Amino acid sequence: MMHDSQGPRLPPGPRGNFMLGNLLEAWRDPIGLMTQATAEHGDVVCLRFGPMRYVLVNHPDGVRHVLVENAKNYVKSKNYQGLKLVLGEGLLTSEGDAWKRQRKLAQPAFHRDRIAAFAAAMASDTEAMCAEWMSHPPSTLDVHAEMMRLTFRIVGRTLFGIDIDGEARAVGQALGFVVRFANDYVESLVRIPTWLPTPSNIAFKRAMVTLDGLVARIVEERRRSGRLGDDLLAMLLAARDETTGAAMTERQLRDEVMTIVLAGHETTANALTWTWWLLAHHPDVAARMRAEIDAVLGDRAPTLADLPRLPTVAHVLDESMRLYPPAWAFERRALAADTVMGYAVPRDATVGISPYVLHRHPAFWEDPERFDPDRFASERTAQRPKWVYLPFGGGPRTCIGASFAAMEAQIVLAMVARRFVLDVQPAQTVVPEPLVTLRPRGGLPMRVTARRDRALPSAA
Ligand code: HEM
Numbered sequence: 489m490m491h492d493s494q495g496p497r498l499p500p501g502p503r504g505n506f507m508l509g510n511l512l513e514a515w516r517d518p519i520g521l522m523t524q525a526t527a528e529h530g531d532v533v534c535l536r537f538g539p540m541r542y543v544l545v546n547h548p549d550g551v552r553h554v555l556v557e558n559a560k561n562y563v564k565s566k567n568y569q570g571l572k573l574v575l576g577e578g579l580l581t582s583e584g585d586a587w588k589r590q591r592k593l594a595q596p597a598f599h600r601d602r603i604a605a606f607a608a609a610m611a612s613d614t615e616a617m618c619a620e621w622m623s624h625p626p627s628t629l630d631v632h633a634e635m636m637r638l639t640f641r642i643v644g645r646t647l648f649g650i651d652i653d654g655e656a657r658a659v660g661q662a663l664g665f666v667v668r669f670a671n672d673y674v675e676s677l678v679r680i681p682t683w684l685p686t687p688s689n690i691a692f693k694r695a696m697v698t699l700d701g702l703v704a705r706i707v708e709e710r711r712r713s714g715r716l717g718d719d720l721l722a723m724l725l726a727a728r729d730e731t732t733g734a735a736m737t738e739r740q741l742r743d744e745v746m747t748i749v750l751a752g753h754e755t756t757a758n759a760l761t762w763t764w765w766l767l768a769h770h771p772d773v774a775a776r777m778r779a780e781i782d783a784v785l786g787d788r789a790p791t792l793a794d795l796p797r798l799p800t801v802a803h804v805l806d807e808s809m810r811l812y813p814p815a816w817a818f819e820r821r822a823l824a825a826d827t828v829m830g831y832a833v834p835r836d837a838t839v840g841i842s843p844y845v846l847h848r849h850p851a852f853w854e855d856p857e858r859f860d861p862d863r864f865a866s867e868r869t870a871q872r873p874k875w876v877y878l879p880f881g882g883g884p885r886t887c888i889g890a891s892f893a894a895m896e897a898q899i900v901l902a903m904v905a906r907r908f909v910l911d912v913q914p915a916q917t918v919v920p921e922p923l924v925t926l927r928p929r930g931g932l933p934m935r936v937t938a939r940r941d942r943a944l945p946s947a948a
Contacts, residue, residue, distance in 0.1 A: 499543055499831040501525055501534035509536025519816065519922055522546075522845045531849075532831045541837040543828065546846050548875035550829045554820060554839055555875075555883035562820035564885075565838045570670030571924065573682065573692075574699070576739065578747030579888065590744065593727050594888060597647065597720035603892045604792045606646040610896050611789040613641050614903045621908060621936055630931040631764050631910060635757040635900075636660050642896060643752040647720040648706045648745070655702050662695035663750065669695075671923045703745045720748065748889075755814040756893045758925050759879075760900055761932055762812035763805060766859050767905070768912045768934065773861060774905070777804055778939075781906045795898050801905075803861035805897050809879035811859065813843035816926040818881060843878050844926065852876045911935045 502525050504510040513521040514537060522544055525533045531547035545551055554562055563583050572581050579590050596602065617638050621629070637656040644652035652659075669692045673682075682689055706721065716722055724744055727736055736744070767774040777800045784797045795802070819840045826833040833839060848856035852872055853863070862868065880887035887893070904910075912934055921929040 496827050496830055496832040498541070498834070499532040499534040500529040501536070502528065504536055508538055510542075511537045519842075519844055519920070522817070522840075522842050523848070526845055526849075532829050534831075541834060542840055543831070543833050543837050544840045544842065544845075545828055546842070546849060547829060548846075548852070548873040551841055551846070551875045551878065551882070553828055554841065555878075555881070555885075558826060559883045559885075561823050561826055562839065563823060565819035565821045565840075567674050567819050567838070570672075570674040573670055573673060574666050574696070575747045575750065576743035578743040580747050580751055589729075590740075591888070593723060594720060594744070594748075597723050598888050598892055600891055603646075603895060606642075606892070607790070607792045607895060607899060609645050610642050610899045611791075611903060613638060613645060614900050615789065618904060618907050622938060628933050628935050631934045631936075632757065632761045632928055632932045633660065635760045635764075636754065638900065639753040639757040639760070639896065640749075643749060644706070646892075647748055647752065648710075649715075649717050649719050649721060650706055650709055652702065652706070655705075658698050659702055662698040663754065665691060665695045666699065667754075667923050667925075699746065699750075700742070703742050703749065706745055706749075707741060721745070752889055752892070754925055754927075756896055758812070758814040758927055759805065759809050759893070759897055761928060762814075762926075763808040763897075763901060764910045764934060765912070765918060765928070765932060766808050766811065767804070768910055770859055773800075773804065773859070774909075776800055778905055781902050785902065785906065790899050790902050792895065795895065798898065798902055799865075800861065801898050801902050802894075803864040805894070805901060806864040806877075807859060807861040810847040810853075810863070810877060811857075812920065812926055813847060813879045814925045815879065815881065815887075816844040816920075816922050817842040841878070844922075846876060846878070849876060907939060909937045909939060911937065 502510055502513075502521075505512065510521060510525075514535070521535070525535060525544065526546045531545070532550055533544045533546070535542040535544060545554055564581065568581050575581050577586060579587065579594060582590065617634065621634075637653070637660065640656050640659065641651070641653045644650050669688065672688075682692065707725075710717065710721055710725065716726070724736060724741055728734065767777075780798055780800045784794055788794075790798070817840055819838050822833050822835055822837050822839060825835045828839070847853065850856055853876075875882065880890040880893075916933075918932055919929040921927045
């Protein structure tokens, strides 16, 4: 490791290969690499990917420094180039004034009062899925695919005022492909230009046609209807530049809609999927949660006012996102050299934060691998530093949809758990696949059985 006697030194880290550094391990098993590096070298470690330095910060003080206190020094890392192929310059990937303007514009659509009105739509889409499941019980379903379809439908309905259920399958396949493509694009040492007609580029273009077609339909349908509406889409369409008075370009509009469609459903679907997996392995917690749901809701659909009365449901989701955070890592690039917890971060270095690894830090989480939703009871949460749990990121670039997602996940979990028990085979395994989000590799088949004591009153 480089040592500069004049100032702070680089963080320690695994030596790795002379040429490639830790690149091979990062390709093979990035979570394993990060877990081992922090266990062996401490809370700030330096990895090396070829010539690039990657400083992993795995302590709440360092995380707060990077995301909040010195946030101005950090922009999204080069790894977001892959996502840009799909999302363009939307809220998730843009920087500077363009980002600030768009964030200000979109923020009111996610205000608590605004999203409160979505609870009924979320409940009715969940009820429709339950009715479908009820019509062919008991069976094995790919729960990941089902959760993706449901959250996709909810985003379409609540934020864009459109029923996109018919497109769910095609979009799901296209999305699965482009996420892998974006990942490979970032990881490849030799970047093949996307315009070259290689088989993979051709398949990527085809998938993008599907996704762009969906976005175009969302926008066209609203314009054709002549209806203004008061949802996110209405805000995007009505936005005018403060100085020029110009509306968003078609490209900007496309990038924002694509960003919300994709960022707004896959993450929540993954959170729910991992929750079903964990509950299947912890029937005691599942039973306690069901008792709470039965007592508070009976057969009613949940409203926003019910959610604070369902603490076990909320804590189960919190704990599930601790163990399987859908955004398992996110990264920044340092604009200028910085010092994080006494260690040097060189200019242009990538700074990584991994909720997956941080959420298992043994100094802050007792018995970290154990599924224990009671960790999130308020008295225990108060004993932990805030920045040791960040499923939704933090600072200025924090997730705009955090409250939306939390409300949606609670409604879906409560309504489905009330009607069904989801089981796995005794020897069934699942492999977390850390791409842009943490998905179960190959989906998650589960056996879905209706609870005998809980028929669906309004299933028809
Ligand atoms: C459980 C569900 C979700 C999780 C775990 C999650 C996680 C995250 C995280 C960690 C970030 C910050 C990334 C970074 O700092 O680099 C983020 C940003 C973002 N999320 Fe979410 N998210 C979820 C749901 C949603 C939903 C429902 C929406 C929209 C409907 C959404 C839209 C966005 C957008 C637009 C950004 C970029 C914000 C900005 O940079 O200004 N997310 N999300």
